[in-house]
Amino acid sequence: MPESTAKKPSRIQQRNRRVILDAALEVFSKHGYRGATLDQIAAEAGLSKPNILYYFNGKEDIHVTLLSQLMETWLDPLVELDPDGDPRREILDYVERKLTMSRELPRESRLFANEILQGAPRIEPELHRHLKPLFDEKCAVIAGWVSEGKLPPLDPQHLIFSIWATTQHYADFEAQAQVLLGPETDPRPRAQAHLQAMFGALLDLPAQ
Amino acid sequence: MPESTAKKPSRIQQRNRRVILDAALEVFSKHGYRGATLDQIAAEAGLSKPNILYYFNGKEDIHVTLLSQLMETWLDPLVELDPDGDPRREILDYVERKLTMSRELPRESRLFANEILQGAPRIEPELHRHLKPLFDEKCAVIAGWVSEGKLPPLDPQHLIFSIWATTQHYADFEAQAQVLLGPETDPRPRAQAHLQAMFGALLDLPAQ
DNA sequence: TTGTTTTTTTACCATTTGGTAAATCCACGA
DNA sequence: TCGTGGATTTACCAAATGGTAAAAAAACAA
Numbered sequence: 094m095p096e097s098t099a100k101k102p103s104r105i106q107q108r109n110r111r112v113i114l115d116a117a118l119e120v121f122s123k124h125g126y127r128g129a130t131l132d133q134i135a136a137e138a139g140l141s142k143p144n145i146l147y148y149f150n151g152k153e154d155i156h157v158t159l160l161s162q163l164m165e166t167w168l169d170p171l172v173e174l175d176p177d178g179d180p181r182r183e184i185l186d187y188v189e190r191k192l193t194m195s196r197e198l199p200r201e202s203r204l205f206a207n208e209i210l211q212g213a214p215r216i217e218p219e220l221h222r223h224l225k226p227l228f229d230e231k232c233a234v235i236a237g238w239v240s241e242g243k244l245p246p247l248d249p250q251h252l253i254f255s256i257w258a259t260t261q262h263y264a265d266f267e268a269q270a271q272v273l274l275g276p277e278t279d280p281r282p283r284a285q286a287h288l289q290a291m292f293g294a295l296l297d298l299p300a301q
Numbered sequence: 302m303p304e305s306t307a308k309k310p311s312r313i314q315q316r317n318r319r320v321i322l323d324a325a326l327e328v329f330s331k332h333g334y335r336g337a338t339l340d341q342i343a344a345e346a347g348l349s350k351p352n353i354l355y356y357f358n359g360k361e362d363i364h365v366t367l368l369s370q371l372m373e374t375w376l377d378p379l380v381e382l383d384p385d386g387d388p389r390r391e392i393l394d395y396v397e398r399k400l401t402m403s404r405e406l407p408r409e410s411r412l413f414a415n416e417i418l419q420g421a422p423r424i425e426p427e428l429h430r431h432l433k434p435l436f437d438e439k440c441a442v443i444a445g446w447v448s449e450g451k452l453p454p455l456d457p458q459h460l461i462f463s464i465w466a467t468t469q470h471y472a473d474f475e476a477q478a479q480v481l482l483g484p485e486t487d488p489r490p491r492a493q494a495h496l497q498a499m500f501g502a503l504l505d506l507p508a509q
Numbered sequence: 510t511t512g513t514t515t516t517t518t519t520a521c522c523a524t525t526t527g528g529t530a531a532a533t534c535c536a537c538g539a
Numbered sequence: 540t541c542g543t544g545g546a547t548t549t550a551c552c553a554a555a556t557g558g559t560a561a562a563a564a565a566a567c568a569a
Contacts, residue, residue, distance in 0.1 A: 105516070105566090124419065127336030131557060144517055146558065203418055206473075210414055211332065213476040220480045228481050250482065251495035255467050258474075262466035265414075268421040272428045273436050274458065287459035294502035313536095313546070339527060351529080352547055360527065 110148050113138050114162065117155045122200040125207040126156055126215070153215065160208060160216045163201050164223050170194060171253075174231055180238040181296045184252075188288050191260035196281050202264035228253065245298035252295075259288055318356050321346050322370065325363045330408040333415040334364055334423070361423065368416060368424045371409050372431050378402060379461075382439055388446040389504045392460075396496050399468035404489050410472035436461065453506035460503075467496055 102110070116138035120129045131152055135142040149155045170190035174183050195202055208216055228250075235249035263270065263284055274280050324346035328337045339360055343350045357363045378398035382391050403410055416424055436458075443457035471478065471492055482488050 103515075103566095109516090124335060125333050125415075127332060128334070128419070130555080132555085141518065142557085143519085143559080147516070152557065206414075206418055207333075209474050209477045210411055210418070211336070211476075213480070217476070217480065220477065224477075225480055247498065248491055248495045251488070251492050252499075254470060254474075254478070254492070255495065255499060258466040258470035259463050262462060266417050266466075268419075268425070269417045269428065269432075270462070272421070272425065272433055280459070283456055284459050284462070287456045287463070290455065290506070291460075291463060291499065291503045294506050295499045298498070298502050311545075317546090338525080340525090349548065350527085351549085354528065355546070 106148065109140065109144075113140065113145055113148055113155065114159050117159050118163075118200050118204060121156060121159065122203040122207065126152075126211065157215055160204070161219055163204070164216075164219055166198070167194075167201060167205065168223060168227055171227055171231055174234065176234045176237070180235075180243045181293075184235075184256075184296060185289060185292060188256050188260065188292050189285065191256060192263070192281060192285055192288065195260050195262075195264040196279065199264035199267065202261050206261065206265040244296060247295065247298075256292070259284075259291075314356065317346075317348065317352075321348065321353055321356055321363065322367050325367050326371075326408050326412060329364060329367065330411040330415065334360075334419065365423055368412070369427055371412070372424075372427055374406070375402075375409060375413065376431060376435055379435055379439055382442065384442045384445070388443075388451045389501075392443070392464075392504060393497060393500060396464050396468065396500050397493065399464060400471070400489060400493055400496065403468050403470075403472040404487065407472035407475065410469050414469065414473040452504060455503065455506075464500070467492075467499075 113134065116134050117129075119137050120133045123129075124133075129152075131142050131145060134155070135145050138145065145155075149158065170187060173190065174187050208214075213220060232249040232253065235244070235247075235252065238244045239246055239249070263281055270280055321342065324342050325337075327345050328341045331337075332341075337360075339350050339353060342363070343353050346353065353363075357366065378395060381398065382395050416422075421428060440457040440461065443452070443455075443460065446452045447454055447457070471489055478488055
């Protein structure tokens with residue numbers, strides 16, 4: 094049995110844990126935590142249900158492992174925001190990276206959205222441990238740019254919220270966008286132009 | 302039995318249907334469709350489960366009824382956007398109304414968010430019937446303002462998406478905001494200032 | 510090969526959940 | 540007061556679901 098007092102995980106263990114987590118991502122992101130079933134995950138992974146429970150201690154264990162493991166990837170675009178770069182460029186590039194991520198990792202976006210919507214019952218600790226420090230750090234960076242006069246006076250916290258909201262919207266509310274725009278084309282190219290214009294206008298505001 | 306070939310619903314029927322729908326809003330918005338149980342709804346409503354099924358044909362019936370009934374309220378702020386008003390004022394007022402709504406009707410916001418996240422399986426028809434025509438109509442209004450030179454060139458569809466995303470964010474992702482800002486204060490006053498500045502900047506852009 | 514450990518399957522189980530049948534209760538008009 | 544139809548409860552049920560025990564199979568070290 095794979096124990097917490099672990100030695101090295103075997104090749105089979107590594108592969109199967111990866112397969113299970115990928116299947117779980119597919120299922121959890123589509124149905125939410127309570128809507129997802131171990132049978133669905135098992136089917137998606139091509140394994141039997143008891144076999145899945147051989148690798149994880151239960152449904153919640155899979156979910157928490159998945160979220161924790163994806164947290165880093167998820168925060169990566171924000172990590173890259175460089176305090177020494179050009180403020181306007183840095184923020185607009187961040188918007189672009191987040192929008193790209195919503196196209197390339199929509200399942201991850203919906204997974205997080207689902208969890209937060211339910212009140213973040215299972216990853217609140219992770220949010221405090223990873224998201225909060227990074228958020229505070231980057232808010233301070235932006236606040237610094239503002240006080241140096243490199244940016245117009247703006248609210249760093251709510252600026253970041255707006256970036257998250259507008260970019261993740263295209264993954265989380267894809268079903269709505271497909272009704273309104275048609276299912277054929279990816280709205281993101283035009284979204285990119287719009288968001289660059291919008292955040293660009295905000296960042297170009299005259300200083301106070 | 303209350304039939305679809307209905308006469309007039311009795312006073313008791315009216316009251317209990319309202320009580321049930323309010324309980325269902327509470328439970329569905331908190332746990333999503335599949336995460337909510339009839340027992341929870343029954344407990345919240347102060348009725349027995351069979352009694353609830355006396356008023357509705359099943360779980361899905363409650364959910365669909367709830368969504369359909371709230372659709373009008375939900376779209377109301379956009380309906381109010383006046384083609385004959387001042388473009389800039391109309392749009393900024395719409396932002397404010399949506400933000401107010403996210404404070405006063407957060408459960409409704411999360412209910413819709415949950416449904417859309419799962420791919421809108423149960424209200425897609427309603428979206429086509431009510432949301433889409435209104436969306437198209439108001440996009441045309443904004444596009445008209447742009448072509449009249451009353452607004453800078455902007456993308457009406459993605460402008461509306463941005464307004465939805467940024468305002469509903471404060472209801473849908475409240476758990477995250479509470480981790481990042483602290484649970485004490487309502488972030489919306491500062492959000493209001495930020496959003497007015499952001500959309501104001503976009504709308505004030507020089508014409509092409 | 511043989512013995513041992515890891516992996517997988519088979520056969521279950523208890524609980525939860527959406528839903529139903531039928532009996533009972535109750536409001537109210539004649 | 541009594542009867543009638545609407546409202547509510549009691550007692551269920553079948554299916555789904557998270558999870559377990561133990562045997563079987565596969566992998567691997569000697």
